[in-house]
Amino acid sequence: MTNEILKINDLNKSFAKRKVINKLDLTVSRGDIYGFIGANGQGKTTTIRMITGLVFPDSGEILINGKSVFNEKKTSLKNLGAMVEAPRFYENLSGYENLKLMANLIDNVGEKEIQEVLELVHLSDRQKDKFSNYSMGMKQRLGIANTLLGNPDLIILDEPTNGLDPNGMEEINELIIYLAKTFQKTFFISSHLLHEMEGICNRIGILHQGKLCVEGELKELLFQSNVANLKELYFQKVGYHHA
Numbered sequence: 001m002t003n004e005i006l007k008i009n010d011l012n013k014s015f016a017k018r019k020v021i022n023k024l025d026l027t028v029s030r031g032d033i034y035g036f037i038g039a040n041g042q043g044k045t046t047t048i049r050m051i052t053g054l055v056f057p058d059s060g061e062i063l064i065n066g067k068s069v070f071n072e073k074k075t076s077l078k079n080l081g082a083m084v085e086a087p088r089f090y091e092n093l094s095g096y097e098n099l100k101l102m103a104n105l106i107d108n109v110g111e112k113e114i115q116e117v118l119e120l121v122h123l124s125d126r127q128k129d130k131f132s133n134y135s136m137g138m139k140q141r142l143g144i145a146n147t148l149l150g151n152p153d154l155i156i157l158d159e160p161t162n163g164l165d166p167n168g169m170e171e172i173n174e175l176i177i178y179l180a181k182t183f184q185k186t187f188f189i190s191s192h193l194l195h196e197m198e199g200i201c202n203r204i205g206i207l208h209q210g211k212l213c214v215e216g217e218l219k220e221l222l223f224q225s226n227v228a229n230l231k232e233l234y235f236q237k238v239g240y241h242h243a
């Protein structure tokens, strides 16, 4: 078992003639809460869609636990749970019914595990409510419950706190930290919310112009760059542009 749970080597992706991802290298180690940070349109979602096998790169390599997402798709993706953009569920089904449908797609996931993941995200007592009646925070938590089905080691969350109020954000952040500490889950979280990321991530990578302009342990990066926080680090590395 490799300590590098996610490894991206020399990844490239263009749409029409626009290069979005340009020689991207990235490493996530087991146990990290990794913040994948970048401004709007820098290619975070595109990268995540490539990691989850939804989009094909032009070239390069993505390994999960040392297994290629493109050459060994089934084995590599078995160890991955992902919530890409907003979680998509059936509005007229309950939270439970939605999870049950997702669980049916995964080998060896039964009733017990569905109830366990609902408990973990604090939705047990609302599992029979229709998804359409859930608050945004509840919808995100159901999305995270879905990523936990099948007990993967690596969880990818694309902007998990986008649109949530401070209380909803705190709930999601606490849940991520709890799952990482209690079940040794590794998280790869994309966001442009610097303060949020600083609060939960041990390691970060800043995506700028298609590649990482900085990657490493957050505390070390702040120390080495002689800055007080992630926001200062971000502007030091990326620069400040008037819109």
Ligand SMILES: Nc1ncnc2c1ncn2[C@@H]1O[C@H](COP(=O)(O)OP(=O)(O)OP(=O)(O)O)[C@@H](O)[C@H]1O
Pocket: 015, 016, 020, 038, 039, 040, 041, 042, 043, 044, 045, 046, 047, 192
């Ligand atoms: N299928 C597609 N066809 C053409 N262009 C695309 C496609 N998907 C993404 N792009 C373009 O690629 C660039 C990166 O988009 P992406 O959604 O990956 O960025 P992002 O960092 O996730 O941004 P945001 O924070 O706004 O979600 C954008 O310019 C976008 O318009």
